Each structure stands twice: as C-alpha cells, then as structure tokens.
Amino acid sequence: MTQPEPGTVVVTDAGNGHYTQRVSTTAHEFLADEPVSAGGDDAGPTPYDLLLSSLGTCTAMTLRMYADRKGIPLIRTEVRLRHDRVHARDCEHCETEAGLLSRITREIAFEGDLDDEQRAKLLEIADKCPVHRTLSREIVIETRTA
Structure with missing residues (x-):
C-alpha cells in the first residue's frame, strides 16, 4: 500500500484480530482496536480514545504555541x-432539548510560574484550538464508495 497524501488518513482492516484496524497517515502508522471486553484484542487505542487524543494534543500544542509567542513561562501542560x-434536559447550555448528547470533559493543568491572569488567558x-472549534461546530460527513 502506498502512503496517503498529506491531509488524508487511511484506515484498513489489519488482518488480525476481530476489530483491529491499521491507521496510516503520510508519515505514521499505528493500530486502533476495541478492548477485550468489547470483543477486540486491545491492540491499540479505541476510536473514542483517538477522538479525545486529537482534542487533547491540539489543545496542548495550541497552548504551547501561544505561551511561546507571548513569553508566558509555561513549562508543561497536562x-x-x-x-x-448525558440527557439533553440536564445540559443548561445546549440547544438540543431531548435525547442523549455526547459530552467531553476537559481538565487542564499548567506547570510553571504563572499568575492568575496568565492561567485565565x-x-x-484552549477553546480556540482548531480541533475544539471543529468539534464545536456543525460537521458534515459525506460518505461515498471509492
């Protein structure tokens, strides 16, 4: 298989395991899977692990870029x-009023000699990272055969 072009991710059955998938990007390859409790082999992160890691890495990278540009003494971000x-009726800031909603809870810890104003900024x-913005907006997914 040839490597995908930049900006494209290719997911294929890994050929081993019931749900194990090979994820290929232009420069990287790794496995994704379901845990044993869900019938998988736990050969890699789950799809939701990958979704959360996308938001987490984008958040941390965005904060690093901002801190470096503004001279904020941020040492490390977790x-x-x-x-x-959650039930939509329990969400005070949501437009949807019925059914279940997906909720992502994000906690950020900063290491460094930061004042309250820097922490607040x-x-x-963090809410301006590109993945956060993508997940917070309407998303259109178009599916077709190759």
Missing part, C-alpha cells in the same frame, strides 16, 4: 479528557 453521554486560548 490535558485530561473524558467522553460520556490560557484557559480561554
């Missing part, structure tokens, strides 16, 4: 994420 589902910037 982003902890969790996905669950970094939290504000």
